[in-house]
Amino acid sequence: MLARTTLYDKLWEAHCVSHRPDHPAVMYVDLHLVHDGTYRRAFEMLEQGKLAVRRPDLTFATTDHCLPISDPSRPMPPVVTGLSAACARHGISIYGPEHERQGIVHVIGPELGLTQPGKSVACADSHTTTHGAFGALAFVIGTTQVLHALATQCILQRRARTMSIVIDGALQRGVTAKDLILAIITRYGIAAASGHAVEFSGSAIRAMGMEERMTLCNMAAELGARTALIAPDDRTLDYLHGRPFAPKGTDWERALARWRLLVSGEDGRFDSRLRFDACEVHPMVTWGTTPAMGMAVNAAIPAPESVGAPEEREAAEQALRYMGLAPGTTAQEMPVDVVFIGSCTNSRIEDLRAAAGVLRGRKVAPGVRLLVVPGSQAVRRQAEAEGLREVFTAAGGEWGRPGCSLCVAMNGEFAGARKYVASTSNRNFQDRQGPGARTLLVSPLTAAASAVDGRIADPRRYLAD
Amino acid sequence: MASFRHLRSRLVPLLGPDIDTDQIIPAQYVNAAGTEALARALFRRLRDQNARFVLDRPEMAGRTVMLVGSNFGCGSSREAAAWALSAWGIRALIGRSFNATFSGNCLQNGLLPIAAPLEAHGALCEAIGAGADPEIAIDLERDRVEFTELGIAFSVGLEPFARELLLRGMDELHYLLDRRAEIEAYETRGGPLQ
Known part of the structure; x- marks a missing residue:
């Protein structure tokens, strides 16, 4: 039976707090990432309802969407300064514009070792699928669900259908993960994975570094996927080792033992399957x-x-x-x-x-x-x-x-x-x-x-x- | 949140596949505050480029149901897309299919996305293309969508939980806050993968 369980199933079941018949499941959020683009109404509703942030220790904020880039002398927009103020009120770690850990939310999560195999990661951004490159269960949420995660550390979710995309063969020189995912989207369309949790596997994936895997999972959003996954392997662990929030010492050893179980069974039961040959891909535009x-x-x-x-x-x-x-x-x-x-x-x-x-x-x-x-x-x-x-x-x-x-x-x-x-x-x-x-x-x-x-x-x- | 039971309206037709949330509300307006600003931001670029854009035709004023194509609301997960539609006055969408995040965001705001069966959707689009301006009646209690003039009817097809929340004008937050004991128990036993 276990051999038919997919990685998505394992992650789903591990984060399911409760599930009543005919109801969506109450899913626990291990890591809630907040950014300046989509937080404001959530904090307003939280404060109007006189609610507290349940787990500020599991909530991290950064500024990325609204920062002036070309002309850094422009004043910070109110949504940027407002996020810092809101986080200060609620005891949330915030990486503001000049902070040494600041960056795009889907870049800093992995880079700081906040994103880890087996964690559930919620963020009000469609490219939250990126975190699945580590075998994390990524939830793309809206602003109302930011409120839910702040107040309860949980969100309501319907289980996704599962799709396996097996990619074998080696990418040619000069061809990147970006070209590969564009080629897949071009062939199958932007709604090909609608409503699905996509798991990427195959020899081409194993050969990829973490940056390339993140690019692939990131753009699974453009296939319509609700979430994307790649089972963690040695490259995942090498990437995470020594990162600021990665487990240390004996915790690291214990984490490795758990993370190595995060694979789909050999006969994993997927609702649909695609195969793709990496050898045939050219640079895309x-x-x-x-x-x-x-x-x-x-x-x-x-x-x-x-x-x-x-x-x-x-x-x-x-x-x-x-x-x-x-x-x-x-x-x-x-x-x-x-x-x-x-x-x-x-x-x-x-x-x-x-x-x-x-x-x-x-x-x-x-x-x-x-x-x-x-x-x-x-x-x-x-x-x-x-x-x-x-x-x-x-x-x-x-x-x-x-x-x-x-x-x-x-x-x-x-x-x-x-x-x-x-x-x-x-x-x-x-x-x-x-x-x-x-x-x-x-x-x-x-x-x-x-x-x-x-x-x-x-x-x-x-x-x- | 106001409860949703039934409504009658004529349609605001906005056909075509894959209308993304960047079109529904451009990124720079996502943090617009207030109903008026959000309503103005709805489809802002398309309205700027075309004075005859459907939303700005006089006969569309006051209509509360939009007829859309397939994969409506794809792209960015911005909830402001649902806010802007609501702010303009839209309370239900009839489409072939919707992006999952977008339809979730709609439901959080009492905006009802209804996926019409292929044949019914095709017949509707054809009738609109031929100049018809039919009235729609949505009855969420009876789970019924009807276009009497066209002889088209189908079910709303919403899952029971979401339907119940809309009928009662409740939001998910209260349901989650009521799960507190379960959440505490989960935290105490520790997530199995952590």
């Missing part, structure tokens, strides 16, 4: 207004007539109008005005190293703006210590303060109308990066190569031997 409107960098934009249902065809036509692109245009003919390297998808040290590897000794094409925004203060310090900042600025790029920046454009900083933005972020929705902005989702390698060419480029041309 999107041409439209959903992450599923993608193609390889050596391909051309497909004709809308070739798309299946009439509804989808119409959506593709509308996307092309918005993007100012035509069917048959090759990826490498697509112009680039802005290059954004950052976001919870691709702003970790490995991402910056990859981009810097392409940009070292090269210049950004005339007229192209390159903005590099490290995911956290720790990533910023590490990158500066390694000389990566120098590489980006010498190439003509800007080096921003850690935050969500141009991924969500919630800070009032936009790419201009009709500007093409080669972006390592996760969403190319219409107007997402500013009114009229045209997002082309790419990997950090492709972003860097495109900055040099001033057009979408195949990064494999720029890789050192």
Whole structure:
């Protein structure tokens, strides 16, 4: 029987406080991550109801969504200062704009060792799926549920259906986890995993470092997944060992024993299964207004007539109008005005190293703006210590303060109308990066190569031997 | 939260697949405070780009049900999408399918997302496309959605717990606060994986 239990089932059952028939389950939150984008109404309701934060010790806050990036002299918006004040009132640890642990919520959780295998992690952000890369049960919640988690340390949840995505084969050189997940989304669509908990497994996953696994789980949100999971292995443990909040000494040994049990049974019963071959993936770029409107960098934009249902065809036509692109245009003919390297998808040290590897000794094409925004203060310090900042600025790029920046454009900083933005972020929705902005989702390698060419480029041309 | 029992309205049609929450409310307005500001933020970019956008047509004023396509509310989990729809006056959505986080957020705010069966949804879209302007009657107590003029009817299809909360105008917080003894017991025995 146990062999048919999936990792999701194990995590679900371990966090289920109670479950009445015909009711959603009461699920315990081991780690509640709060950020400046979605907290305000929750704290207002908490205080209006004269409720206390049940477990401030399990609640951590950071500022990321609304920080000024390009012009750090701009005053902090009230939602940023308000979060610090709210956390102070309730005894919650807050990593404010200048704190050494500040950063994008999905970057700092893992980086500080707060995110651990077997924990449940709730955060009012759709990319909370990122934490599943550690075998943690990630809950994407809304602001009302932030209130619930603050007041009771629990949320109500319906059990998700389960989906196994097995990815075998090795990624080619110059092809990243970002390209892989874009290829999967392009093939299966943005609702392919709707309502599902997705578990990624297979030889390609085992070969990935934690940063790449986080990129993959992060973008499972763009498959519609409610949560994503990767079973922890030696790489997970190596990553966590010695992190500030990771267990220490004998606690670490005990934790290892528990974490090693966090795998799906050999005959794990999934509601659906997909298989994907990593060998076939090329560097990817999107041409439209959903992450599923993608193609390889050596391909051309497909004709809308070739798309299946009439509804989808119409959506593709509308996307092309918005993007100012035509069917048959090759990826490498697509112009680039802005290059954004950052976001919870691709702003970790490995991402910056990859981009810097392409940009070292090269210049950004005339007229192209390159903005590099490290995911956290720790990533910023590490990158500066390694000389990566120098590489980006010498190439003509800007080096921003850690935050969500141009991924969500919630800070009032936009790419201009009709500007093409080669972006390592996760969403190319219409107007997402500013009114009229045209997002082309790419990997950090492709972003860097495109900055040099001033057009979408195949990064494999720029890789050192 | 006000209780939801029944309502009658004509539809605000906003068809097309995969309408994401960035379109429903752009990120810069997510922290807008007050009903008026949230209502103004609803579909702000699309309204700015098109003076004839459906929400701003005079005949749409006062309507409380929106007809949408598939995978409505995908993308960002921002609850402000539900707040903005409510602020404009929308109390129910009829669609082919909804993003799970989005529909959860709607229910937390007394906004009812109803997934219509394929055939009924197709017939509705076709009728609207042909110029019909039918009235919808939603009766949550009887679990019934009816378009009498079109001869279309289906069930609301909400799970019993969510339906009960809406009918009674209750929110999940009170249910959770009532589980205090269970939560304490869980904390005392320690989560098995921690």
